[in-house]
Amino acid sequence: MAEAEDDSDIALRYIHAGLRLSAQEADRIRQDSLKRVLGSRKLLLVLDLDHTLLNSTRLDEVEPEQEEQLQRLLHSQQEAEHKSLHHLPQLNLWTKLRPGVHDFLARTQQLYEMHIYTHGNAEYAVEMAKLLDPSKRFFAERIISQADSKEKHVKDLAVVLGTETATIILDDTISVWPEHQHNLMQAGLSPYLAGQFQDAMHHMSSFNGL
Numbered sequence: 001m002a003e004a005e006d007d008s009d010i011a012l013r014y015i016h017a018g019l020r021l022s023a024q025e026a027d028r029i030r031q032d033s034l035k036r037v038l039g040s041r042k043l044l045l046v047l048d049l050d051h052t053l054l055n056s057t058r059l060d061e062v063e064p065e066q067e068e069q070l071q072r073l074l075h076s077q078q079e080a081e082h083k084s085l086h087h088l089p090q091l092n093l094w095t096k097l098r099p100g101v102h103d104f105l106a107r108t109q110q111l112y113e114m115h116i117y118t119h120g121n122a123e124y125a126v127e128m129a130k131l132l133d134p135s136k137r138f139f140a141e142r143i144i145s146q147a148d149s150k151e152k153h154v155k156d157l158a159v160v161l162g163t164e165t166a167t168i169i170l171d172d173t174i175s176v177w178p179e180h181q182h183n184l185m186q187a188g189l190s191p192y193l194a195g196q197f198q199d200a201m202h203h204m205s206s207f208n209g210l
């Protein structure tokens with residue numbers, strides 16, 4: 001007999017369509033996850049997309065002069081190994097990755113199991129993950145989008161399946177994490193992420209007792 005859905009169940013559609021776990025089962029997985037990340041000496045890092053790892057602008061919001069500049073930049077980086085600017089007509093977007101983001105992810109993944117967590121929709125989240133991580137070595141399928149959150153404007157670590165004490169969040173918007181302020185560091189306006197992240201990590205480590 002199928003078990004009745006409980007309000008305390010946690011929906012995990014980003015892992016598998018229709019997947020729901022009871023609160024107890026989710027707790028058990030969190031404990032397993034804690035053992036795994038501590039065993040691998042990796043903590044969990046939850047990364048926002050917009051204004052944290054990248055910026056996106058709708059095609060129709062770009063002035064003609066800017067459009068010319070963007071097209072020139074797009075052309076100039078044709079041969080680049082890691083392209084920074086992307087023209088995505090299928091999403092009606094220009095997307096620019098944060099400078100140095102690829103190095104940041106490559107270095108950070110040595111210490112953290114990384115998740116994307118965005119309030120954009122699932123299609124946007126997956127397309128951005130392809131730009132940041134085409135070979136899926138940084139995030140694999142750990143890509144959480146708006147439909148995975150229980151509340152529309154709130155992000156919640158319940159869907160991340162990591163123990164709170166082993167999880168750090170990097171997001172430019174602190175108000176979407178009302179329950180997890182102690183895990184949170186704010187992505188600043190400086191275009192380069194790596195230095196900020198290291199400074200903030202030093203602070204967070206002592207703060208969180210990690």
Ligand SMILES: [Mg+2]
Nearest residue numbers: 048050051172
């Ligand atoms: Mg953001």
